[in-house]
Amino acid sequence: MEDTISASYESMLSESAGWCRLLRIDSAADFNDLTEDQVRELILVDEARHEKKIMEISEVIAEGLPLARLVLIAGPSSAGKTTFAKRLAIQFRTLGIRTLSISMDDYFLDRRNTPLTPDGTMDFESIQAMDLPLFNRHLCQLLAGEEVMLPRYDFPKGQRSPIGHRCRLEENQVIIVEGIHALNPRLTAEIEPRRKQKIYISALIQLNLDDNTLISTTDYRLLRRITRDSQFRNHSPEQSLALWPAVRLGEMTNIFPFQEEAGFYFNSSLIYELAVLRSLVEGHLTALDPHSPVYQEARRLLRFIQYFQPIAAELVPANSICREFIGQSCFIYT
Numbered sequence: 001m002e003d004t005i006s007a008s009y010e011s012m013l014s015e016s017a018g019w020c021r022l023l024r025i026d027s028a029a030d031f032n033d034l035t036e037d038q039v040r041e042l043i044l045v046d047e048a049r050h051e052k053k054i055m056e057i058s059e060v061i062a063e064g065l066p067l068a069r070l071v072l073i074a075g076p077s078s079a080g081k082t083t084f085a086k087r088l089a090i091q092f093r094t095l096g097i098r099t100l101s102i103s104m105d106d107y108f109l110d111r112r113n114t115p116l117t118p119d120g121t122m123d124f125e126s127i128q129a130m131d132l133p134l135f136n137r138h139l140c141q142l143l144a145g146e147e148v149m150l151p152r153y154d155f156p157k158g159q160r161s162p163i164g165h166r167c168r169l170e171e172n173q174v175i176i177v178e179g180i181h182a183l184n185p186r187l188t189a190e191i192e193p194r195r196k197q198k199i200y201i202s203a204l205i206q207l208n209l210d211d212n213t214l215i216s217t218t219d220y221r222l223l224r225r226i227t228r229d230s231q232f233r234n235h236s237p238e239q240s241l242a243l244w245p246a247v248r249l250g251e252m253t254n255i256f257p258f259q260e261e262a263g264f265y266f267n268s269s270l271i272y273e274l275a276v277l278r279s280l281v282e283g284h285l286t287a288l289d290p291h292s293p294v295y296q297e298a299r300r301l302l303r304f305i306q307y308f309q310p311i312a313a314e315l316v317p318a319n320s321i322c323r324e325f326i327g328q329s330c331f332i333y334t
Helices: 009-023 028-032 036-063 081-094 132-143 217-232 237-254 256-261 273-286 295-305
Strands: 070-074 098-103 148-150 165-167 173-178 196-202 264-267
Touching (some): 070 081, 132 173, 217 237, 217 273
Parallel strands (some): 070 196
Antiparallel strands (some): 148 165
């Protein structure tokens, strides 16, 4: 198996398949045959793999300092970008590097200026919904060592707040920007390429349901999203399922075309995670109204997740990417 940082999307897929072979877990049946002690050990080993990769990425980026001080992180929905960014910041701290996180959400245009989709609804997924000139100006000023008043967006009012946050990039400090447009060259058009480090995250699990059926990574991310949204975003599983086609369309437009822009690739999948998600999402999917337009999709996901024997969420470490979706993370999400 490769033991280097994934340099392309294809190598990330290959590495994931190699990881399954190394652990001798090629299918759901192999996972279900594990004893309780073996499951506990697998969780620790799987999480250690993540930590090792994040550490390697942080060390390579550190070698590019002080020139490349802008770290851009993108990936599709429910890839685990937010927790990855927080864990990367911790690894930077072990190297004596501090981080400044900038939220792209604070650079939304006032709602009245938001572009529209063909059907007339506001297109918040479009890069045109952002104040790109202001975003680039602030990044240029920060990288030049100037003090900047970072904006704050008032979402209830749909406009930028008059109260911002003053900051200056310190010596030996990097900027972290995480979001769907992070790898789009238009987002940071005024920053020289050599001053940027780009990371693409996805959840590419190369595990089989049986001898003939590979697990869909899209279904994996959808189950993550349903679990998270039902607990923390006041979205029912029915709403999450209904919105998923639009989410996927946005990924095709705003994320996937730019994945090859990345210099680093990180696979956020965890072999044990589907067994944890089953214990949390199964009841929600079972309770869906048979008359719902997404009922058949819910039943399909139920059949999929039931291949895995459930395991308790309590076994998941507090800093795991899985915790972004199941809750009780040691990180604070804002």
